[in-house]
Amino acid sequence: MSKSIKEFSLHYDPINESNTFTSGDIVEGRVVLEVIKEIKVDSFFVKLTGDAHVSWTEGSGDDETTYSDHERYFKLKQYFIQESSKKGEGEKNTTLIDGETYGPVISPGCHVFPFRFQLPKQNMPPSFKGFHGSVKYVLTVKLSRPWKSTSSTHTELNFVLRNDGTNDHLLQPQSGTQDKKMKLFGSGKMSVTVTTEKTGYMQGETIKVFVDIDNSSSRDVKLKYSLKQLQTFIAGKSTNRGHKDIVKETRDRIPSGEKSKFIVDMALPHDLTVTFENCRILKVQYELKVYLDVSFASDPEVRFPVVILPAEQQCPPWQGPPGGFQPYPPPQPNLVPYPGELPPPPAGLYPNLYDPTVLPFPGTAAGVYPNPHAIQPGFHPDPSAPVYDPNQSTI
Template sequence: MREDDESATQRALRATCRGIGTEWKGARPVGLQQTMESTVKKLEVTYNPINERNTFTNGDFMTGQVTLEMGKDCQIESLFVKFKAKADVTWSETYGKTTVVYHSKEKFFTMKQYFIQSKDSKDGEYVQLVNRSSEYSSVVAPGVHVYPFTFQFPAQNVPSSFKGPHGKIVYSLEACLSRSMRPDKKESTTVNFLSKADLSDISALQTPQRMSMDKKMKVFTSGSLAMEVNLEKSGFLQGEGIKVVSFIKNGSSREIKPKYCIYRKQSFFAKGRRKVHTKELIKEEGSPIPQKVSQTVTQVIAIPHDAEPSILNCNIIKAEYRLKVYLDIKFASDPAIKFDIVILRGSQGSAGLPPSYSAAAGLGPEAFGNSAPAPWNPAPPSGNPAPPAWNPAPPAWNPAPPSGNPAPPAWNPAPPAWNPAPPAWNPAPPAWNPAPTPGNPAPPPGNQAPLQPSSVSSPLPPSYGTHQLYPSPNDFSQKKF
């Protein structure tokens, strides 16, 4: 194509390409795409693990950072990080020559934090953590830029992370960069979440279960069978043993053997249809019971430590467990009793929280969260001028000696040898709160004294890290738009 035949638009494009150092060939600029990609060299979103299992639970704070590497100066319209949770179900079925796809999704929450936001943006239906101490420029210089953020997991009942054959429940972080006349650039990562059990289910999970059945034998076996099975409760922790007590009356003409099976049942729902997937996890058997004998049998079945917790609080995905107790009889159908059981997550420390126990539930550590203040982080006494208030002299639990024993016992001298003043473990100043380092004569305002233990289950938001290009934010507040 000759230059005389070019339209005004093509001549303008040619001039634009020359201005940015690219070459125009035919109907498209060569090297323009490479130039666009070289402007944004890297966009990445990461978060900071809080425990060895790299899992979070209700109320936990999650901190992280969005890393942006630029090759040259760039005008950015918006840069934000999105924290969201959703369930998604998909499967297909074939009817003759027609294939029907069943799909459904459920959103639990969406939260965003903007680092750079356009003035014309109308995105306001979220809870945003506002950083008042620093503002980020929309013109980003070449180099590596780190934008820290923090989010808090909802305290309400939301399901755990899950992945099955026809659906999944995903918690994810997504960073999005928008520029004028450019496609948005996005990067994401998933987060593992384990939900706490719903407190409203405590009484139901602790209720004993009992079921019975009778069966009359036919054809190859004569007589009858009777079985009654008892469970202490229906809620169990990962790794806990299920005590199964069965009274079996073998009135048949054959020897029988009690057997046990725990299996998982996953249900997926979409467009009024249900897809079910089952899998056996444990199979055990007891000792044979001779014919015409009645016997009480006790069997303890251990739940695997890695068994996925039950999911009962999602509308389109259910993960349930059942215990099947049945009698194996040769040449006859096996009579069976099935119990619905709930598997709860086992002991697992959370961010900044020690293991906790629910005395009312009796289900063991961390089954239902932490409702009491953390006892392992008390505020140290100021300067320790006198013995602590909890150890007066004489102690309330050590009254005066009775009349028949005028001298105090040898193990309680005054003052006690184990309570010097000040105690050896609390020197002044304490070893864990040293004086400010040189170059920082005054401690920061936010570090005057250790924080008092909170009565809520979630810790305070961790402080952000620093970065050479931008000051670290240190002021948090939650604001609804």
Template sequence: MTIHNFSIEYDAINSNNIFTNGDTINGRIILEVSKEIKIQALVFIAQGEARVCWHEQYGQYVTMVYTSKDKYYSVEHNILRETRHDGRHVFPFSFKIPDRKMPSTFKSSVGKIVHKLKAELKQSMKITKTAKTHFTFVSQADMDIPGLLEPQYGCKDKTISAFGSGTVAIDVSTERLGYWQGEVLQVTAEIKNQSSRMVKPKLVLYKKKSYFAEGKRRMNTSDILKEKCDPVESGSNKTVTKSITIPKELPPSILNCSIIKLEYRLKVIPTFTGKCSL
């Protein structure tokens, strides 16, 4: 084989090897050949894009495929044109990530958001040879989201219809809408238990993934953590306060992509226990 090595690599700028808006990536394209070759062009490419794809079954014989794609940037630089090379060569490159709103790196079985660097080696009468590598991009926090720093409220009434009677009203509040990984989320729940059963509230922090393509939506949720609260006796009112530490390893929310959305939500679930009060 004439070409022994054709690869692309880049330098990390921090210990986490994470880049954000406006950062500059420095790297190199490496070409090693055993004998002289004629190169038509050597091209450097940087791309950021999102893709979704899933299948849905309708009846026994019909399967529909839903796909969509969203591009954020595509930059090309010509490194070489019409030249001959042999031996080992290193071609440096520098690329500045666009300083605009773009979604962070994301990957699942249904969709992905990728930021990648590519090199294309073009030769006459031969298939273009490609080398690529992905880099992790984390978008800067979007502080323009409405209500990000404002207190949040929610309420829910639940009626018991089996093994008991009455209603439970829950008013939930948090200090604000947006939190960083590692921060403490303080939840206050005012519970009015007008049912015949004891209520044991449970707090659930979960993530919600939504995918959009061709007018369809696919969604799935998964729990991140659960916290139990003190019970509330039948016929009583109680204010429950619970502190939840946001896991540091959670990926950031994705709210600025038209085909993929990643959200974190909090719900309070009233579970009933004990004998009915007569």
């Protein structure tokens, strides 16, 4: 950091105890800039972006190939100071947000620059980091000065899906049976019947699985089951898949000639990534697998798709800031507003989403901020059951 700048930091206000945001929410915060001596600024802005990116490499040496792709959901930008030569210019795929603007010279002292964005009211995937890609929602602030390197800092938001109820088809039970007749290293047959109460489960919920085993063979078997997260990455015509075990356990041995019934409880983590397929290049799905482990023979198995839904109360309301949170003081008087306003935002990715009557206006920089806890209504479609193809599974 430059010797002239003592502090350059970015802060946003949490709107719930879980520190999460969803479609339509308001993101408010402030940039704190403390300078030791007067500085001249070319450009000073904060932006909020939502992006998905995938990348992986296959082969080696001369045959090495890298596959990658990118998907942008939005780019919102608010200028505090903008170069005079670029005022009024539109930015490709960017929605400019009106806010307080200031002159190009910043006096010594500590200054606080408030910002306010509204997340687009559209169906976007949740924040996620996988084996070969991620979905990120990032706040970034940049300060450019003549003949100086650009100062920049950023922070990520945790974006989640809103639970607006469960689709009826996700409440339907699932059931399947698999038989196996022993030919080598044994005789007789065995069967396993698996039933679940429904298809969709919320984060933190317990999956209850009913297993009925008839071991009429001459071999002892073991009951095993797993819940796997399936990650799919897509770049053009190339696809890369991977999986991660969420639950993987072995239960009691079932001796030859016996019948057994089991009730299996799988507790889902509260922070488990929800099922999402609304990203063109990255998808997350889940598969439940129940099988009988038979030594030196193929295992009879039953597989079901499982849809993980957002918790019913993903963002519990709260009445005040978390403990220890101290708001920054209002801007100092020596930070003089720039005369006039920024030009109205050009037609961008999401026109008509922002009501200028609730956005900051010249004069609000004195520390009067709108209610940061307001949650805006919006349309948030429920996740749907994935198109299930066992042949694509990596389990």
